[in-house]
Amino acid sequence: MTDLAVDTHNTFNAEQVRQDFPILHQEVHGKPLVYLDNAATTQKPEAVIQAIVDYYRQDNSNVHRGAHTLAERATEKFENARVKVAGLINAPEARQVIWTRGTSESINLIAASWGRSQLKEGDRILVSAMEHHSNIVPWQMIAAQMGATVEPIPVDNTGSIDLAAFEAMLDDSVRMVACGHVSNALGSVNPVEQIIRLAHAAGAVCLIDGAQAMSHLQVDVQALDCDFYVFSAHKMFGPTGVGVLYGKVELLETMPPYQGGGEMIETVSFAGTTYNQLPYKFEAGTPDIAGVIALGAAVDYLQSIDRDAAERHERDLLEYAEAKARAMPGITLVGTAAERTGVLSFLMDGTHPHDVGMLLDQQGVAVRTGNHCAQPIMDQLGIPGTVRASFCFYNTRADIDRLFEALAKAKQFLVEE
Known part of the structure; x- marks a missing residue:
C-alpha cells in the first residue's frame, strides 16, 4: 500500500493515492477514464481486491x-x-x-x-x-x-x-x-x-x-x-x-x-x-x-490516510467544480445547501440529463443521470432528474477540467447545432 502522507505543501496527494486504485488507469472509448460516479459506488484499492x-x-x-x-x-x-x-x-x-x-x-x-x-x-x-x-x-x-x-x-x-x-x-x-x-x-x-x-x-x-x-x-x-x-x-x-x-x-x-x-x-x-x-x-x-x-x-x-487532509481536498474539488459550473452559461446547479460534500448535481439548458451523460461517456467521463433514487425531492423541484458528478479523494482538479471540457462539447452538439 502506498504511503498516503500529505505533501510538503500540506495538501492531499491525490495523484499518489490514485496509484492504489487499478481501475482508474484505463481508457474508455479511447479516452483516459475520469470516474465521477462515486456516490453510486467508490472504486476499490488494491489492498481490498x-x-x-x-x-x-x-x-x-x-x-x-x-x-x-x-x-x-x-x-x-x-x-x-x-x-x-x-x-x-x-x-x-x-x-x-x-x-x-x-x-x-x-x-x-x-x-x-x-x-x-x-x-x-x-x-x-x-x-x-x-x-x-x-x-x-x-x-x-x-x-x-x-x-x-x-x-x-x-x-x-x-x-x-x-x-x-x-x-x-x-x-x-x-x-x-x-x-x-x-x-x-x-x-x-x-x-x-x-x-x-x-x-x-x-x-x-x-x-x-x-x-x-x-x-x-x-x-x-x-x-x-x-x-x-x-x-x-x-x-x-x-x-x-x-x-x-x-x-x-x-x-x-x-x-x-x-x-x-x-x-x-x-x-x-x-x-x-x-x-x-x-x-x-x-x-x-x-x-x-x-x-x-x-x-x-x-x-x-x-x-491509513490523513482524513482531515482528504476532507480539505474534497472541499476544494467541490468549490472548484461549482465555480466552473457557475461560469458556464446554461448550467443550473441543483442543490445549493450551505453545507455540502462530494456531489455536483446540475442541469444543462435545452438538454435531457441522459443525453448529456451519454455524450460525457463517449469522452471517457463517467457520471450518473436520473432521479438518483430520490424521486420525491426531484418532484418537489419540478425536474425529472439531474446530471450528477460525484467526487472522492482520488479525484483531481484535472478530472474536473476534463468534465467541463466534455460538457462544452456536449453542449455544442446538443444545443448549438
Whole structure:
C-alpha cells in the first residue's frame, strides 16, 4: 500500500493515492477514464481486491463452528473486521455492529424488527423529503402493516432541511425519525446532531443513513448519540453486497430476529427455539465472508490516510467544480445547501440529463443521470432528474477540467447545432 502522507505543501496527494486504485488507469472509448460516479459506488484499492483474492486462495471456509485451521483463520479475519468497523465509527462494543447486505437491508431490518415490535396504529414516522428510496419505502411498508403514517420533513429548494418545521412536527406520536447524513442526490450535509437531539427530546428513536457520509466524513456514533447508523461497504472503498447496521445495545437486545436460520439460534427444538446473542441473532445463514474481510481491509485503508487532509481536498474539488459550473452559461446547479460534500448535481439548458451523460461517456467521463433514487425531492423541484458528478479523494482538479471540457462539447452538439 502506498504511503498516503500529505505533501510538503500540506495538501492531499491525490495523484499518489490514485496509484492504489487499478481501475482508474484505463481508457474508455479511447479516452483516459475520469470516474465521477462515486456516490453510486467508490472504486476499490488494491489492498481490498487482494483481501478477497487471499480469502478464496488461502482461507476459504465457513465461519464460527469449524474445528479446523481454515475455519479458524476465516473466523478470526471475519470478526476482526467487525472490531475494525466498530473502531472506525467509535461504537462502544463490536457486538453492536451487525452485518447486512447493504444500507437498504439494514433499514429494512430495522423497519421490520424494531417497527413490527414497537409501532402501533396512529404512530408517526418522519423522514426527510430528500431521502433515498431505501429510507422511505421500508417505512411505508411497515407503516401500512402497523397502521402508522410516514410524513416528510420539509426541505427547501436549496436542499436544506427546515429545522423549525421539523421541530413543529414533533410530538409524542412520533416514534421514529429517519434521515440521511449526506444526500446522495444533492450532496447536502444534514444537521444530524440537531435532528437527533430534537428527536430524542420528543421521545423518538433516530436512524441515520450514513451511506453517503462514510467516504467523506469521520463518523462518531457516540458523539452523534444516534440510535441506529447504517451504511454500505461499496460506498466506502469496500466490496458490494456487504453493509453495516450499528445500533444501541438496549434497542438491539429487545428487537426480534429479522430472519431465521443457522447462526442466529441458540437452541432449536419443535417445542420452541431460543435465539443467539448479539450480533449473531440478526445474522442468519452464511454471510459474505470474503466481503466482510475485504471491508476490514477498506477500513484499514481509510485509516491509513490523513482524513482531515482528504476532507480539505474534497472541499476544494467541490468549490472548484461549482465555480466552473457557475461560469458556464446554461448550467443550473441543483442543490445549493450551505453545507455540502462530494456531489455536483446540475442541469444543462435545452438538454435531457441522459443525453448529456451519454455524450460525457463517449469522452471517457463517467457520471450518473436520473432521479438518483430520490424521486420525491426531484418532484418537489419540478425536474425529472439531474446530471450528477460525484467526487472522492482520488479525484483531481484535472478530472474536473476534463468534465467541463466534455460538457462544452456536449453542449455544442446538443444545443448549438
